[in-house]
Amino acid sequence: MAAKNHRTGMALKEVWRREENAICADCGKPDPDWASYTLGVFICLDCSRIHCNIPSVSQVKSLRMDHWDEAQVQFLAQHGNAVAKATYEAHVPIYYYHPVHTDCQLLREQWIQAKYQRKEFVEPGKQLPFSNGLKEGILWKRGRDNGQYFPRRFLLSEREGCLKYYTKQDAKEPKIVIKIDTINATFQPEKIGHPNGLQITYLKDNKTRNIFLYHEDGKEIVDWFNAIRAVLFHYLKVAFPVASDNELTSRLTRNFLKEGYMEKTGPRQKEPFKKRWFTLDHRRLMYFKDPLDAFAKGEVFVGSGENGYSVKQGLPVGVQGTFTWPFVITIVTPDRDYLFTCETERDRQEWVAAFSRVTEQPMTPQEYAVEAYFKLKP
Structure with a gap:
């Protein structure tokens, strides 16, 4: 019995190590350590919890902690993530959003239910509730x-x-x-x-x-x-x-690059810093008094480094500000410097990283047009 269990365990590890099973079948998270022995897919812990809510379709076990019998391992070996993708994602519309592990629970939940429970993408030409325009x-x-x-x-x-x-x-x-x-x-x-x-x-x-x-x-x-x-x-x-x-x-819907509170001061850089909610939507940095405001109180265009935009930590030389939060960011643009403060060093590093991702990308012709509009604003 011990020898048989050892062979089964080794066979499980061999299937688990296949390249196709190196990421979660549903959200793409690396190193999944759960699997559905009724669907034959390797999934992460978060997606396994969603599978548990559809027990008539999917039964899951931990690859590390649970016992696997020989028949279950053979089923995994005959299936795996590639076979499941070819079956359950055979006819996903090109525009349909594929959630990733950083997306909200709802998106991942509905993706899993659509694939395995409702089988929306198994047959070609199936009329879907979002596909008729x-x-x-x-x-x-x-x-x-x-x-x-x-x-x-x-x-x-x-x-x-x-x-x-x-x-x-x-x-x-x-x-x-x-x-x-x-x-x-x-x-x-x-x-x-x-x-x-x-x-x-x-x-x-x-x-x-x-x-x-x-x-x-x-x-x-x-x-x-x-x-x-x-x-x-x-x-x-x-x-x-x-x-x-x-x-x-790639030009359909997009998640915001970063959101959260910072403090900002006005263009003369002598006014007190005020706490605002900021949203970085690619090259538009918008700020609101409240996160659920309908309109932004203001917007800042963040261009590319080759066009004179950059992000720096700390205040510009010779500038002194009155602010509550100590971690300062300066956004340098061709027209002026924008000063912001963050509550923690971690917040600052996350904002700097987000701004840097934007300034490192070259601008498109459409973005030059947006930049021109911002420069013309009173």
């Missing part, structure tokens, strides 16, 4: 002034190239019409205070506007998210016909 329904939207959430009717149309919302279900005219090419969508459960919280950001007159939404049904809000990506993808296909699908999918 038109989506309509009720979402809970945060009021701009009072902070309360109200049910609002939303309509997303590929034909019209826009997202609309109506203050009343029977209203004929929308409150706002948002052009699809200005939209970004990102899940913000912690900021919104709801596990299904979605933030819609769009540009109007080159200024950023935020809308905060949720739906009680997690699948429904993720369907809205992927519907926005689908409509935007088809818009970009028409606008940029020679671009590859990979280029276009």
Whole structure:
């Protein structure tokens, strides 16, 4: 018996060491140490917890701590992550968002359920609730002034190239019409205070506007998210016909590079530093009085190093400031220096790293146009 268990253990390690099984089958996290012995996939601890919620489909065990019998190991050997991907992800639409391990629980949960439980991507040409270019329904939207959430009717149309919302279900005219090419969508459960919280950001007159939404049904809000990506993808296909699908999918929704509180001072650098919530959305650094404000109080354009932008720790020479938080960052631009302070050294290092990632990237023609707008602002 001991010899048999030893052979089974060695066979398990051999399958586990295959290159295809080196990352989680669902979120891509390295070194997964759990597996589903009914699906034959190697997964991380966080994804294994989601699998536990669909026991009729997936049964999981720890690769390190649990006992595996010979039949289960043979099943893993015959399957594995590559076979599962070819089966359960065979027909994932090009625009559909594949969550990674740093994404919120909801996105990973719905991805796993869509693959294994609902089997949405197994058959070609399957009609999916986010794939027909038109989506309509009720979402809970945060009021701009009072902070309360109200049910609002939303309509997303590929034909019209826009997202609309109506203050009343029977209203004929929308409150706002948002052009699809200005939209970004990102899940913000912690900021919104709801596990299904979605933030819609769009540009109007080159200024950023935020809308905060949720739906009680997690699948429904993720369907809205992927519907926005689908409509935007088809818009970009028409606008940029020679671009590859990979280029276009990289231009769909994006997570913010960094968010959090910092203190800032004004352009004369003599005013007291004020605490603000900052969002770095690629080259736009926006600051708000409150994280859930609809409009930014101001925006700073962060260009590339080759165009005179840089980030430094500490104050510029000869500048003295009155601030509460001691960890100073200076953003150098061709026009002026922006001074910020962080509460901790860790915060400062994270912000510096985020700014550095932006300044190290060359600017696109579209970004030069945005930079010109910022320079023309009063």
